[in-house]
Every structure is written in structure tokens, then in C-alpha cells.
Amino acid sequence: MIGSGRNTMTVFVTLLLGLLLVIAGVALQWPRWAWPVLAAVLVTAAVAVNRLVSRDRDGFPPHLAMEPDLPIPPAPRQEIRVSGVALPSAVADYDFLFSATVRWSLLESPDGAALINPSGLAVDAVLHRAREITAGQPPSRSALVQHRLAGALATMRPDSGERLLAMALDVSLCLPDPDLERLAKLSTVRKERDVWEHERNHERNKRDYLGDDVLKDTGSAVVWWLSRNEDRIEETVDRIGVLARLTAAANNDEVAPEFRHLVTPPLVPPQQDFDEQSPPGPETAQERHEEPPEAGPDHRMDDVFAWFGFGPHDPDLALFAEHLVQVAEAHGKTEAAAEIKYRFDGRMPENPAEAPPPKS
Incomplete structure (x- = not known):
């Protein structure tokens, strides 16, 4: 078919060339000997055209002359699934x-x-990229780290030897149930410990406030009481003796000399034996008058509580x-x-040395 087209x-x-030459010869009235020359020229021209067409056709491969241009096929991609690979977190053993x-x-x-194992190189490249991210993340944030990994591994990147490009799809990251x-x-223990620390610090601050500030001396106790009862000045003056006794007890000391005259002298109970059948005589009564009985611990504590305005049935007295x-x-x-614990709890302390003296 290619030869017929060439012919x-x-x-x-x-x-076409012969027709042009004949028209030119008739118009110019060429002599008779020019016509044989014209025929020879036409034959030579036909041979030249045939060779020219044949050379152009032979320059293009015949087996591709009728075939269309095909697109270059993309490089083949391969994939493999990996599951349950342990990656380190920011906490050891998790x-x-x-x-x-x-x-x-x-x-x-x-x-x-050298020849390579593409799957091995690709898995190693992806795990290396994932390990760099998980090593600095807390184990309790596995869901957040999973989304971060999915974004970091979603692009094709070359391995260390630049033999292939690797990426990861369908990323899943979790923590074993026992570790969770x-x-x-x-976490629960830490929260409870924090609460306990705050409560203990609060209690310590209260003790320091009462012991080092409020009950440091009688004057501080009076100022503290007056700041809470600004409109009860006369009552505050009447309670200075009780505050002096309370301050002395808090500091394990005696009442300051300048406040002793404000403290009620203790009542001493009679310390004598007598016959039940014989009533006490005048001397006994006189001695009892000269040496009044000493008040017991409960009576002294009741005076302190009454000075602070607490009655025996006050609901805030125990606090x-x-x-x-x-x-x-x-x-x-x-x-x-x-003594105070025994007074309100009705039970002796665990340390026998701390037990209050028996009541007479």
C-alpha cells in the first residue's frame, strides 16, 4: 500500500510537470527537436520525484507509521500491611x-x-518516621498521636538510601488495655494526693496562724478577738483573763505576771478525811473557807468555752x-x-502518757 501511494x-x-511544459512549448512555439528533449526531461523528473518520496518514507519506521502515540505507563506501586508494632512513648515501659x-x-x-527488598525498606522507613514522633508523646494521648502520625506519614518520602518512596495509609495507634x-x-492516685496535700497545707496554715499569730501572746489574742467582735469592747476587756490563760496553755507556759490579776483563782477541793458519822466541825469549815477547792479540768474548760461564747449545747463547740x-x-x-479529747470524745488517748488525770 505504501508502494502504490508512492507511484x-x-x-x-x-x-503536472509535462502539462506545464507543453503549455510553455506551444505558447513559445518551440522547435521540433525540443519536444524529444521535453520527453527526456519528464522521464528524469519522474525518476527524481520517485526517489525523493521513497527516501522520506523510509526515514520513518514502517511498524510505527499507523500506530498512535501511547502515554507512558505510571510506575507500579506496591503495598503491605503491618500490625501491632511496638513504638516507644515518652514514658518507659509504655x-x-x-x-x-x-x-x-x-x-x-x-x-x-545492589538488589533490594522493597517491602522491607519501605516498612523500615515508615517505622523510623513514626518512632521519631511517638518517642516524645505521653502514652495517655494515643488518639491524638494517631491523628498526628496519619498526617506525618501521608506523603511519599524517600528512604535513607533513596531507593524508593514510602508512605503509610490507614494508620492506627493504641495502648494495651492493662497499660490503660x-x-x-x-492518675487517680495523683489527683487524690494533690487534694490531700492541699488539705494538709491548709490545716498546717491554720495551726501556724493560730499558734504563731493569734495565740503568740495575750495581746495578739486580744486583738484577734476584738477584730472579730468590734462592737463588743467591754466584753473583750472582761475576757482578757481567759485569753491570757488560753495563750499560756497554747505556749506551754504560765500566765504572764501582768495578766495574773485578771485570771480567776482556781478552786481547790478539800483534801481531808473525816468520819461519816461526825459532821465537820467549825475548824473544818474555816479551813474550807480559807483554802477553796480547786476546780477540775472540766470546769476550767467550761470557763474557756463560756468566755468564747459557747454554751454546753452549742453545735459548734466540738469543732x-x-x-x-x-x-x-x-x-x-x-x-x-x-484532756480536751477525753472531754469530748469520751475515750482515752492511745498513748497512756497522754491520759488525763482521773477525776475525783
Whole structure:
């Protein structure tokens, strides 16, 4: 078919050229000997055209003359699934479990390059990139780290040897259930410890405030009471003696000499034996008048509570007594603290040395 097309082109060019020469010869009235020359020229022209057409056709491969241009096929991509790979976290012994689909695409190999295992290189490249991210993340944030990994591994990047491009799809990251339970318990313990520390610091601050500030001396106690009862000045003056006794007890000391005249002298009970059948005589009564009986611990505590405005059935009396126990223990007044505990709890302290004296 290619030969017939070439011949057709040769005949067409020869006829066209001959027609032009005949018209030129008739118009110019060439002599008779010019016509044989004209025929020879036409034959030579036909041969030249045929060779020219044949050379142009032979320059293009015949097996591609009728075939269309095809697009270059893309480089093949391959993938492999990895599951349950342990990756380190920011806390020792708490590893993430990593799962993903690793996809890779081979790059052009240099001359003399060694043969490779594409799947192994691709998995190693992806795990290396994932390990750099998880090593600095807390194990309790596995869901957040999973989304971060999905974004970081979503692009094709070359491996260390630049033999292929690798990426990860369908990334999954989790923590084993036992580790999740341990982290939950540790979190609960930390929260409870923080609350306990705050409560203990609050209690310590209260003891320091009462012992080092309010009950540091009688003057501080009076100022503290007056700041809480600004409109009860006369009553504050009447309570100076009780405050002096309370300050002395909190500091394990005696009442200051300048306040002793404001303190009610204790009542001493009679310390004598007599016959039940014989009534006490005048001397006994006189001695009892000269040496009044000493008031017991309960009576002294009732005076202190009454001075602070607490009645025997006041609902806040037990709480106030508990604060007094804390103040006494903070200043080493174990005996006073034991008496107050025994007064309100009705039970002896665990340390026998702290037990209050028996009541007569």
C-alpha cells in the first residue's frame, strides 16, 4: 500500500510537470527537436520525484507509521500491611501499638546498585518516621498521636538510601488495655494526693496562724478577738483573763505576771478525811473557807468555752474544741490535748502518757 501511494505521487507530479511544459512549448512555439528533449526531461523528473518520496518514507519506521502515540505507563506501586508494632512513648515501659498499610514506589536505580527488598525498606522507613514522633508523646494521648502520625506519614518520602518512596495509609495507634488501666489508677492516685496535700497545707496554715499569730501572746489574742467582735469592747476587756490563760496553755507556759490579776483563782477541793458519822466541825469549815477547792479540768474548760461564747449545747463547740486540740498538739501540749479529747470524745488517748488525770 505504501508502494502504490508512492507511484501515484510520481505519476501526478510527472503529468503536472509535462502539462506545464507543453503549455510553455506551444505558447513559445518551440522547435521540433525540443519536444524529444521535453520527453527526456519528464522521464528524469519522474525518476527524481520517485526517489525523493521513497527516501522520506523510509526515514520513518514502517511498524510505527499507523500506530498512535501511547502515554507512558505510571510506575507500579506496591503495598503491605503491618500490625501491632511496638513504638516507644515518652514514658518507659509504655509502648504504643502501631498498625498501618505501607505503600512504596521504586526509584531509578544507579548503575551497579545492589538488589533490594522493597517491602522491607519501605516498612523500615515508615517505622523510623513514626518512632521519631511517638518517642516524645505521653502514652495517655494515643488518639491524638494517631491523628498526628496519619498526617506525618501521608506523603511519599524517600528512604535513607533513596531507593524508593514510602508512605503509610490507614494508620492506627493504641495502648494495651492493662497499660490503660494502670495509667488511670496512677492518675487517680495523683489527683487524690494533690487534694490531700492541699488539705494538709491548709490545716498546717491554720495551726501556724493560730499558734504563731493569734495565740503568740495575750495581746495578739486580744486583738484577734476584738477584730472579730468590734462592737463588743467591754466584753473583750472582761475576757482578757481567759485569753491570757488560753495563750499560756497554747505556749506551754504560765500566765504572764501582768495578766495574773485578771485570771480567776482556781478552786481547790478539800483534801481531808473525816468520819461519816461526825459532821465537820467549825475548824473544818474555816479551813474550807480559807483554802477553796480547786476546780477540775472540766470546769476550767467550761470557763474557756463560756468566755468564747459557747454554751454546753452549742453545735459548734466540738469543732472549736478540735481546733484547740490542733493548736495544743502543734505546740507540744500533749496533756492539754488529751484532756480536751477525753472531754469530748469520751475515750482515752492511745498513748497512756497522754491520759488525763482521773477525776475525783
